[in-house]
Amino acid sequence: MKLSTKGRYSVTAMLDLAIHDKAGPVTLGDISQCQGISLSYLEQLFSSLRKAGLVKGVRGPGGGYRLAQPASEISIAQIVRAVDEKVDVTNCNGEGDCQGGERCLTHELWTDLSDRLYEFLDGITLAQFVDRPGIPELSMERDKSIGRFMLARKQAEAINRGRV
Amino acid sequence: MKLSTKGRYSVTAMLDLAIHDKAGPVTLGDISQCQGISLSYLEQLFSSLRKAGLVKGVRGPGGGYRLAQPASEISIAQIVRAVDEKVDVTNCNGEGDCQGGERCLTHELWTDLSDRLYEFLDGITLAQFVDRPGIPELSMERDKSIGRFMLARKQAEAINRGRV
DNA sequence: AAATACTTGACTATTTTACTAGGTAATAGG
DNA sequence: CCTATTACCTAGTAAAATAGTCAAGTATTT
Numbered sequence: 001m002k003l004s005t006k007g008r009y010s011v012t013a014m015l016d017l018a019i020h021d022k023a024g025p026v027t028l029g030d031i032s033q034c035q036g037i038s039l040s041y042l043e044q045l046f047s048s049l050r051k052a053g054l055v056k057g058v059r060g061p062g063g064g065y066r067l068a069q070p071a072s073e074i075s076i077a078q079i080v081r082a083v084d085e086k087v088d089v090t091n092c093n094g095e096g097d098c099q100g101g102e103r104c105l106t107h108e109l110w111t112d113l114s115d116r117l118y119e120f121l122d123g124i125t126l127a128q129f130v131d132r133p134g135i136p137e138l139s140m141e142r143d144k145s146i147g148r149f150m151l152a153r154k155q156a157e158a159i160n161r162g163r164v
Numbered sequence: 165m166k167l168s169t170k171g172r173y174s175v176t177a178m179l180d181l182a183i184h185d186k187a188g189p190v191t192l193g194d195i196s197q198c199q200g201i202s203l204s205y206l207e208q209l210f211s212s213l214r215k216a217g218l219v220k221g222v223r224g225p226g227g228g229y230r231l232a233q234p235a236s237e238i239s240i241a242q243i244v245r246a247v248d249e250k251v252d253v254t255n256c257n258g259e260g261d262c263q264g265g266e267r268c269l270t271h272e273l274w275t276d277l278s279d280r281l282y283e284f285l286d287g288i289t290l291a292q293f294v295d296r297p298g299i300p301e302l303s304m305e306r307d308k309s310i311g312r313f314m315l316a317r318k319q320a321e322a323i324n325r326g327r328v
Numbered sequence: 329a330a331a332t333a334c335t336t337g338a339c340t341a342t343t344t345t346a347c348t349a350g351g352t353a354a355t356a357g358g
Numbered sequence: 359c360c361t362a363t364t365a366c367c368t369a370g371t372a373a374a375a376t377a378g379t380c381a382a383g384t385a386t387t388t
Contacts, residue, residue, distance in 0.1 A: 225333075
């Protein structure tokens, strides 16, 4: 288990998607502005997320990304795993024979710990964060005041198009 | 919360200390050989661990490092925290005013998650790993067969000195 | 005095992270 | 059909963090 900025960016971006899921796709440009990360870097991350089946892209105007599954079925562990690909914990090159044929005990213990961590993070879903009391209102307030979020923007656009 | 090889090395090294705690100090040279990390790099990590009050060094012949506290009182979180110093999650430079005065909601959510992770890792102590059935025997067997561990070495030395 | 072990700081190599720039493909709206 | 908007893809590259080295110490114990 590894946990770097890459994982953090991905999780926060996914949270953004989850928060605005009902309002339609979120563009990477929006996330890029919010989180202060470059667009292309986000594209790299979302490429991984898409390949992992966690998000799906919607092309064209009004497009962006949405969750590929309900927020209640996407765990933090899945996200972390998608972008921070496997670390080879054992310097014995995976085959468990570091130091002359014996698997290093502490490596085994670390693997145990790593498993436990994943288990823990597998129990936490995006929905658990988004569905908390207070979050939806907060997010909407934020959207309004900053004026650059999908929810607000899409609504405005929809109104302009006479859809609402 | 960040989790890199630095943290992993430290945790596995601490596990080594915990396993051999009763047998006396463990030298960094031994750990270096076992884990395949350079001695000086370990010295850096142990400098942090010592400053965090997790280990204490014993100088002179037969010296090395031992746990500064009982294994049951050292949590994984403490170790990770000691070497992977604080990450500034918010790119708003800690003051919570990213993007024009409003704290980015997703950053807050990430902080929550991070806290939960630390809580989780604070609940796991070195002792929980070391005291598991099967571990002491395994470790001793390993020591014997590799023939370079403190437990074996110290015992041999003690015998040579007529102490046992 | 010698061996052993820890300390410190400066230095280098490697990897990861992050960004830049160039595109192509699909789609919605006019 | 045309244009703007977005996803998507590829390659290169700059910056930063990580990982590791080297060398010259200091402190203890035998």
